[in-house]
Each structure stands twice: as structure tokens, then as C-alpha cells.
Amino acid sequence: MDKILRIDMGAPGGPKVKVDGLGSYAGLGGRALTSMIVATEVDPMANPLGAENKLVIAPGLLSGTAAAMSGRISIGCKSPLTGGIKEANAGGQPAQVLARLGYAAIVLEGNAPEGKLYKVYINKEGVKIEPADDYKMLPNYDLIDKIKASYGDKVACISIGPAGEMKLSAASIACTDMEFRPTRHAGRGGVGAVMGAKGVKVIILDDSGLQNREPKDPEKFREANKKWVDGLRSHSVTGTALPTYGTNVLSNIINESGGFPTRNFKEGKFEGVSAISGETFADIETKRGGNPTHGCHRGCVIRCSGIYVDKNGNYLTKQPEYETVWAHGANCGIDDPDTIAMLDYLDDNYGLDTIDMGAAIGVAMEAGIIPFGDKEGAINLIKEVGKGSYLGRIIGSGAAVTAKVFGVERAPVVKGQAMPAYDPRAIQGIGVTYATSTMGADHTAGYCIATNILKVGGFVDPLKPEGQVELSRNLQIATAAVDSTGMCLFIAFAILDQPETFQALIDMINAFYGLNLDADGVADLGKKVLKAERDFNKKAGFTAAHDRLPKYFYTEKLPPHNVVFQVTDEELDSVFNF
Amino acid sequence: MKLRVKLFATLRNGRFDIKEMELPDECKVLDLIKLLKIDQKDAAIIFINGIHGDFDSLLKENDEVSIFPPVGGG
Numbered sequence: 001m002d003k004i005l006r007i008d009m010g011a012p013g014g015p016k017v018k019v020d021g022l023g024s025y026a027g028l029g030g031r032a033l034t035s036m037i038v039a040t041e042v043d044p045m046a047n048p049l050g051a052e053n054k055l056v057i058a059p060g061l062l063s064g065t066a067a068a069m070s071g072r073i074s075i076g077c078k079s080p081l082t083g084g085i086k087e088a089n090a091g092g093q094p095a096q097v098l099a100r101l102g103y104a105a106i107v108l109e110g111n112a113p114e115g116k117l118y119k120v121y122i123n124k125e126g127v128k129i130e131p132a133d134d135y136k137m138l139p140n141y142d143l144i145d146k147i148k149a150s151y152g153d154k155v156a157c158i159s160i161g162p163a164g165e166m167k168l169s170a171a172s173i174a175c176t177d178m179e180f181r182p183t184r185h186a187g188r189g190g191v192g193a194v195m196g197a198k199g200v201k202v203i204i205l206d207d208s209g210l211q212n213r214e215p216k217d218p219e220k221f222r223e224a225n226k227k228w229v230d231g232l233r234s235h236s237v238t239g240t241a242l243p244t245y246g247t248n249v250l251s252n253i254i255n256e257s258g259g260f261p262t263r264n265f266k267e268g269k270f271e272g273v274s275a276i277s278g279e280t281f282a283d284i285e286t287k288r289g290g291n292p293t294h295g296c297h298r299g300c301v302i303r304c305s306g307i308y309v310d311k312n313g314n315y316l317t318k319q320p321e322y323e324t325v326w327a328h329g330a331n332c333g334i335d336d337p338d339t340i341a342m343l344d345y346l347d348d349n350y351g352l353d354t355i356d357m358g359a360a361i362g363v364a365m366e367a368g369i370i371p372f373g374d375k376e377g378a379i380n381l382i383k384e385v386g387k388g389s390y391l392g393r394i395i396g397s398g399a400a401v402t403a404k405v406f407g408v409e410r411a412p413v414v415k416g417q418a419m420p421a422y423d424p425r426a427i428q429g430i431g432v433t434y435a436t437s438t439m440g441a442d443h444t445a446g447y448c449i450a451t452n453i454l455k456v457g458g459f460v461d462p463l464k465p466e467g468q469v470e471l472s473r474n475l476q477i478a479t480a481a482v483d484s485t486g487m488c489l490f491i492a493f494a495i496l497d498q499p500e501t502f503q504a505l506i507d508m509i510n511a512f513y514g515l516n517l518d519a520d521g522v523a524d525l526g527k528k529v530l531k532a533e534r535d536f537n538k539k540a541g542f543t544a545a546h547d548r549l550p551k552y553f554y555t556e557k558l559p560p561h562n563v564v565f566q567v568t569d570e571e572l573d574s575v576f577n578f
Numbered sequence: 579m580k581l582r583v584k585l586f587a588t589l590r591n592g593r594f595d596i597k598e599m600e601l602p603d604e605c606k607v608l609d610l611i612k613l614l615k616i617d618q619k620d621a622a623i624i625f626i627n628g629i630h631g632d633f634d635s636l637l638k639e640n641d642e643v644s645i646f647p648p649v650g651g652g
Contacts (some may be wrong), residue, residue: 237650245587247651252586256644258628322651448652454650455623493650502587
């Protein structure tokens with residue numbers, strides 16, 4: 001992983017490939033690398049869909065090694081959704097394969113001429129770029145079927161669906177999973193629209209003939225990896241809860257806490273939660289012959305995903321994530337697992353962020369386009385996006401745009417990006433993260449739910465403003481570092497509680513690269529990434545006024561606890577004082 | 579006193595999802611957990627009427643108690 005592949009999609013005479021050394025980017029991976037490249041090379045005032053923007057795809061520092069959980073990929077750019085810097089993170093196979101191919105990053109530069117669409121094929125011999133006109137407007141599943149016919153199913157793909165080609169600002173980038181299905185998405189911030197603007201439909205990664213990356217100190221690395229896996233397996237969240245029920249085990253608990261946003265963030269409890277809970281999904285998957293315990297990439301030992309099958313036992317989609325179940329479920333007043341699974345499949349197929357889609361439909365329901373709870377109506381709205389109708393393009397541009405177009409005051413967004421599945425009035429820590437994250441409203445950027453609700457890493461009362469800024473700050477720093485390793489963020493549950501498991505992760509990085517990093521060094525990396533991102537956003541025009549929740553979260557009380565967001569502006573402005 | 583008790587995830591195995599229970603007055607969460615034969619380490623998150631509680635929290639008539647094992651997601 002000592003080179004950067006740059007492809008100028010707008011070069012005269014067609015796409016031009018250049019392979020660079022790492023230069024000043026040496027030692028960086030994942031989010032650290034995508035954010036540093038974007039912050040250094042992209043004009044903060046660039047139009048996100050313009051030729052000046054770059055799309056950076058980077059595996060993590062430990063991707064492509066034998067390290068368990070190291071299959072996360074970071075995709076960065078200036079976001080068409082937020083107007084700020086973006087790192088969207090996905091699982092699936094591409095991180096491992098790209099790392100084994102030796103690339104620390106692929107950087108797509110320039111824009112292909114309007115109407116041109118390309119496929120990029122990368123193997124150990126090099127890079128081949130060819131027109132992909134026969135792939136135009138193909139949904140992701142159809143695209144992957146075609147690729148399978150030509151390249152087999154041992155490759156890994158990074159692709160966009162019609163939403164990306166239409167440059168919709170909630171378009172995702174799909175990564176194929178272990179079964180070569182396009183189910184793992186870099187969902188947030190409209191990264192798919194940037195890939196569409198570049199004119200790249202799919203990147204096909206072929207690592208045949210290549211082995212895992214070799215550590216500098218194989219013995220120490222093996223030892224640390226063993227401790228790492230033992231730590232993950234022995235922690236009750238990563239070892240039992242996530243494998244058994246998946247991420248959607250949260251529906252019940254967040255609902256019980258009164259922070260489960262229901263019908264476009266109007267209430268904090270959903271009466272239909274039982275029907276869409278993780279317990280119910282796992283039960284359905286087992287009874288119908290699906291699978292409730294399945295990893296998203298090889299080398300995953302947590303296996304929080306699953307396979308969802310329809311009533312006849314046929315594959316429908318991967319096990320929908322908690323965020324998806326909430327977004328298309330409670331947030332839309334829908335309590336039917338099959339409808340939610342279908343919406344998940346459609347989002348994946350057209351290449352859309354499930355969070356912004358659920359939030360956009362919730363807004364459309366509030367506007368009266370369809371009523372809350374309308375299952376068929378919700379499916380039809382996503383199908384409209386796939387068709388590219390005017391209505392579909394509005395929905396596919398996310399909750400903020402949908403709210404503007406239909407005159408809805410309650411747009412649950414920060415910096416243009418929809419809030420995920422936790423109401424910041426009932427869980428105030430996550431509100432600090434939503435408000436101040438460089439990414440817009442993003443739960444993963446500083447997952448205060450761990451400490452506010454799950455009692456992992458201590459406990460801070462979710463209903464009070466005290467202690468939330470410090471909690472969010474520390475988690476945002478730690479997350480920026482973890483996102484740079486290629487590690488799945490769910491390792492945080494184990495490392496927050498078990499110092500020896502955190503040490504095993506540091507030992508693995510040290511043994512692999514021959515470094516002497518300690519916990520402070522990890523925190524320093526996180527701070528460096530956040531500072532670069534903040535600086536980019538500032539130059540892009542963001543001020544303290546953008547680090548706020550929408551006004552109604554300060555004034556409209558959320559039942560059942562009847563609370564508003566109480567963290568003061570001064571406190572929010574102190575999050576990045578480090 | 580009468581209570582509504584809700585169990586989740588693995589705690590449901592061999593027990594129940596929701597049950598109306600009759601308990602002596604002055605009961606604490608710990609008494610309830612012992613009665614249900616739940617290991618203390620398995621009762622990681624406790625809500626009483628949607629507010630975080632702990633083993634020492636005193637229960638009262640008509641409380642709704644929700645008990646979760648250690649869980650996480652996102």
C-alpha cells in the first residue's frame with residue numbers, strides 16, 4: 001500500500017492514469033487519508049459536482065492484512081449534500097482487495113465529458129479504463145449481474161446506481177459483499193453523485209494472484225491479532241448481542257429510552273416497534289431460512305449483518321441495519337418488516353442513502369404527499385427516484401431539499417444531512433455530535449449513544465446537557481482515528497470497556513508498520529484529522545451558526561419525556577477546543 | 579404492588595417479553611432481577627418509565643420496568 005492511483009477522468013483524449021508515491025500522505029489510511037487529500041488538494045469553494053472536486057477511495061491502515069475487522073473503506077470528497085468535507089464509510093470486500101493490490105488510495109480527478117460513462121478495472125498488472133455505455137442507468141444489482149458474467153464473482157466492485165448517475169445529493173456508492181452483492185454502501189453525503197460527475201460507473205478490483213499484506217513483525221502481529229479477536233469475542237456486545245440480533249437490537253432500547261424518532265421526529269416512542277425490532281427480524285430470518293448472523297466482509301468476527309429472505313424463502317436483501325429500519329419504519333410510521341426490507345433493497349439497487357431516504361419520505365409524509373404509515377406509497381416514492389421522475393429526483397436529493405420543495409418546517413437535518421435514528425432532545429449527547437460534526441448530522445462521528453444509553457464507556461445522563469460536550473468531543477476524536485485504521489466502528493464497544501483490547505489494536509498497528517504508537521498518538525491522529533476537516537469547512541463558508549440543530553429542537557418538546565435540546569451555543573462552540 | 583415488566587434480547591429466552599407482575603412494596607430493581615433469576619451482569623441497562631435506573635432504584639405501583647442485556651449497534 002505504498003502508492004496512490006490517480007485517474008484524471010477529464011483528460012483530453014480520455015481518462016489518464018498516473019501512479020504516485022505516498023509523499024506527504026505516508027502513514028495515513030482510511031478517513032485520515034481521504035480527508036487530508038481533500039483538504040490539501042480540493043478548493044473548499046469548489047462546486048462538489050465540478051471538475052475541481054476529487055473523489056478519494058482509501059482502505060484503512062490495516063485493510064488487506066490478517067487483522068480481524070479491518071475491511072472498512074473510506075470514501076471522501078467535498079459533499080454535494082452538505083457543502084463540506086465528507087468521509088463516508090462502508091464495509092464489504094473492496095477495502096481488503098484494494099489494499100492487497102497495493103493502493104493506499106484511488107483518486108478520481110476531473111470530470112468525464114457529459115454523457116460519457118466508464119468502468120475501471122484494476123488487477124496486479126495495472127489499470128484498464130473502458131467506456132461503459134452498456135451499463136448506463138443500470139441499478140446496482142443488475143450491474144453486478146452483468147459484471148459477474150464478464151469478470152466472474154471473485155472480484156470486488158465499487159459502483160453507483162441510477163441515483164449517482166443522475167447526481168442526486170443522497171446518492172450512495174455501493175461496495176459488494178462476500179456473496180458479490182452490492183449491499184454495503186458508503187451512504188452518506190451524496191458521494192455517489194460525485195462518482196457520477198466523474199463519469200465512473202464501477203471500479204472492478206481483482207486481487208487474483210495476490211496475498212495478504214505482510215507485517216514488519218509477523219510474530220508480534222499474530223500475537224496482537226489473537227488478543228484482538230479474543231477481546232472482541234469475549235465482550236458481550238461484540239461477542240453476543242451484535243451477532244445474534246444485529247444492529248437493530250437498538251430499536252427496542254432506543255424506543256424505551258423515549259428517543260426513537262417517530263413520524264418525522266414528532267414523538268420519541270413508536271407504538272409499532274415490536275414488529276420491527278431486531279428480535280423480530282432475527283426471528284423472521286431464522287424461520288424463513290435466511291440467516292441472522294453474517295459478516296459484511298471476510299475477516300469480520302462480529303458478524304452483525306444477516307440475510308433477509310421473503311415469505312417464499314428467496315433472497316430479498318441483507319439484514320437491514322438499525323438506521324434503515326428506523327428511517328423507513330418508525331420515522332415513516334411503518335411497522336412492516338417486509339416493506340422495510342423492500343425499501344432497503346430498492347435503496348441499495350438505485351444507490352441511495354437509506355437514512356436520508358427515510359428522512360425524506362418522513363418529510364414528504366408530513367407534507368401530505370402520502371400519509372404516514374403508507375407502505376405502498378413509500379415503496380412507490382423510492383421507485384420514483386429510480387425512474388428519475390421530477391418527484392423522484394426531489395426525494396433522491398434528501399430530506400433537506402424535500403422539505404424546502406414541499407414547504408415543511410420540520411426538516412431534521414444539520415448542514416443539509418438528515419439526522420439518524422436518535423432524537424437529540426431525549427439523547428442530548430448525540431445532539432452535540434449532530435450539531436458539531438464536520439460531516440453534518442452523523443451518529444457515527446461521535447457515538448454518544450454508547451455512554452448515554454448503552455452504558456458502554458461509563459454513563460452520562462441522556463436527558464441532561466451536563467457532560468455531553470466532553471463526551472462528544474472525546475468520541476469524535478477517537479472515531480476519526482478508528483476510521484483511519486480500516487477497522488469497523490463496532491470495535492469501539494470492546495475497546496471502550498477493555499483497555500487490553502484497545503492495546504491489542506495499537507500493538508497490531510505497531511507490529512505491522514514497525515511503529516511505537518501509544519494511546520496518545522492515536523488521539524493525536526484523530527485530532528489532526530478533525531482539525532483538517534474543520535479547517536476545510538471553515539474555508540468552504542461554515543461558521544458557528546452551522547454547528548446548531550434546527551430551531552424546533554430547541555422549542556418543541558418531544559414526548560414522552562417532554563424535553564428540548566438544552567446544550568447551549570457556547571458549549572457547542574467549545575467542542576473543538578483541543 | 580403491580581408492575582409491568584418488559585424483557586429484551588437474550589433475557590427473553592425461557593422467560594417472557596412482557597408481563598404484569600405483583601411484587602411486595604418497597605421492592606428494588608435488584609429484588610426483581612433476583613426473582614426473575616437474571617444474572618446481575620446480564621441486566622446491563624434498566625429503564626423505569628423510560629428513565630435510566632440501577633439495581634438500587636426503588637420501584638413503585640404501576641411502574642414500567644424494562645431490562646436489557648448488554649447490547650450495542652448503530
